Amino acid sequence: MTKNKLIGLALAAPALLWLAFAFVAPFGAVLLLAFQADTGPFAQMSLIPSGEQFRLMFADRFYVDVLWRTTLLAIVVAAISAALAYPVAFWLVRLPARWRPVGFALLLVPLLTNVVVRSLGIVLLLAPEGIINGITAAMGFPRFGTLLFNYGAVGLALLQAFLPFMVLALYDSIQATPPSVLEASESLGASPASKFFAVQFPLSLPGLASGMSILFLMASTSYVSATMLGGKKVWTTGMLVWQEALQNLNAPFASALALAMTLVGLGFAALVSISLRRLTPWIVFRPSQSLATPKLVVQIANAVLPFVRYVLLPLSLLFLLLPLMLVFVQSFNDVPQATVAGFRGFTLRWYREVLIGSAYVDSFLVSLRLAAATLVVALALALPLAFALVRYELPGREWWMAFLMLPLSLPHVAIGVGMLRMLQAYTALPPFMGLLAVHVVLVLPFTIMLLRASVLQLDTSLEDAAQSLGANRMRRLFFVILPGLAPGLCAAGIVSFLLSFEEVTVTSFLTTARLTTLPVRIYAEASFSLQPTVHAVSTLLILLTIAALALLSRIMRLERVFSR
């Protein structure tokens, strides 16, 4: 084995070991379950594989249809989010450095609101008495009636929930484009559109690729938004997995469905990865052909540019912020349920209930500790791995990548079902460690994808220059590589924190009486009847985040964190 290979393996080892301990066991359980013939809740597990569950699934048009439609839905969501995310990402890159933290806050704070609340925002947008119908009616057009309970509504909710992830993925790639390249294209007379097609777009492809994979996998495994916006007229595989696993206690069939979806997801990710390599030969120093964009496309693009900048961008931002406004108003609404549409009266009751002697504060602290620990561990594991994947020879690299994406491509409910079989092992761990182990597994795919794109874009000539000037490995790491990675690390850190902070599906299987996270508490309320306290909690969280950002930017120069 060459030295290069050894270093690659050594760098990859911590992350792979963590996955082996915390993920392989429940995944193995899902795998084993999917090949059982006997579906009773107490059936003995057999080691002789049976294809019965897959036979049932593929013999039935209903399941095949749902699989197919879920796939289409996820592709469309990923594609549209890319189209919406480019203007937002460019806007972020162009923001004056001083304002960039604010821009990021606008983008990320909506992620702090609960998924139930966010879906509610979309309901209010699309309902017969909702915002869109209100606007069209005011403009004298006929009302659309209800726009809910179709694939469009579900797609919109998924878009709203996942768009920030796409923006983050693109942001890092776009802002890494050296200004000199852009200046060169401008001095050669490129119009904004041809600059985009010939320079910025090709250079942003690594970010686009990771964004597409992430979005596809998240959209194809979702079920809360699909349930709320699809009104059961729309089916996704995630919903079926949930129903089979929990309501019918048929873990084998649920596992088989989950595995089928996983295969589709991995197939998509592989396709994206292969296309990326074809389209970006320069990353591995192979010659590339010049990309010629048809003149007509450039002309059209130049013509619609003002529309994109002045209409699409504000609309995208508004769309992201919609739940925030809703949450803020509803937190003062004097009604018994959080889902109520109209404003009936002002009250501070919900804030009182949250702040005085409630369990919310305890749950918030549990979530905070868990998310912070997850962030640290995930970054510590993912960073060396990203280097191993990009710079060193890792035997079977593509297979490892596929393995690393598994936790993302498996519906979370299925991971929960696997966990249930391993419950004894997990309850043997201290509860916090058990949850941490799982949360790290769930966020690792994101951190790895984001950091890998970041490492890909590091300018190695800077490291060569530092070396020629006599900087040793350590100095190069701390003064060249890490500052270069700062935006990627920051994005990956924020994403890990937020994903862990709002994770509910798997956590609700593992939660114990002494360790209830905030989302699990909110979800438990939603399972009965959601009170506006949930809005008060979200508003407080958002205010807290903004205050923390403001304080931080006083102490340190935050803008350096967000740019190279």
Next chain:
Amino acid sequence: MTVTRRKFGHLVLGAGAIAPMHFVRTAWAQPKPGDELVIGIWGGAQEKIVKQFVEKPLVEKFGCKVSYVLGGTPERRARAYAERGRPSFDVLYLNIFESRQAVADGVTQAPTAAVLQFAHLYDTAKIGGYGVAYNPVSIVYDKRKASKPITSWKDIWNPEWKGRIAWPSYPGAEGTAALLMAAKIFGGSESDIDIAFKKIRELKPFAAIQNSQDNLFQMFDQGVCDLSIEFGSFTRAYAETRNPNIAIASPVEGQAIAMNVACITVGTKNQQLAEEWINLHLSEPCMLAYAKEIYYSPTVSNLTIPPELASKLTTGEEAKKLVDFNWDLVIKNQPQWTSRFNREIAG
């Protein structure tokens, strides 16, 4: 019967083996201060009420500690099944059909008179655990849209509701009640469900399929639908606070039974504490708190209910008249009916 030497030896051995069990049982029966009781229950109002009216007196009496695992019924049930025999819950709350199945599956215990209030439980509340609240399911509708008040389940099939119905999702408590009532009024039953699917199909297209009470109220607020099948208790709270146009029908065929059931797990280490917990849940202060806050009807007969509250609840003879079903058959058929519902009604 002659007792041979060998038989006698076996008997002695057997008695020796059983004898320590007596002490184990007494050891369980005596809660110590600091013991921890783990309760699996819904969040929100439910958590608040039991904290105040069950936890507080229990802790005062025994010096124990109470912890809650909050969540929806499906997650709680899946977990209890995964932990059968070595539970992390002592008491968990389930729906009527799940509770009976859980007893049959050896996950939870059948109810016994060790809970003092057991003697006062209505008959339907004594199977599959301890019923703690009736929550009857009926037709709820916007009375402005009705040409005449709804008096029968068959009124759902009145053409004036076409396209305006939000049918409840199956298998939930409401969806189950709706399916079974449809079978019953058209001459079918739990063992002859086809007619229900046929008649429900006739109602298509639905304005929506609703999957929770909150979901439904939001649909009423937003004008998505005008009629559905839902718990009367919650709908009453909704109608009183938010939407006075919503009425809850009292159909001639009766309202369908639905019930929350407290279940003690098989293998709990806190048997007596768990029994005391349930006894307190069935006591007057807790039952009345539930009735006042969310209009849950009591399952015990020895209460004094203020008349103005009683008129909004299902009590006494009325409680005995709730339409009950063969839940063993229902749970056995659930996967198959779910599959049919997904294809024939929801899809």
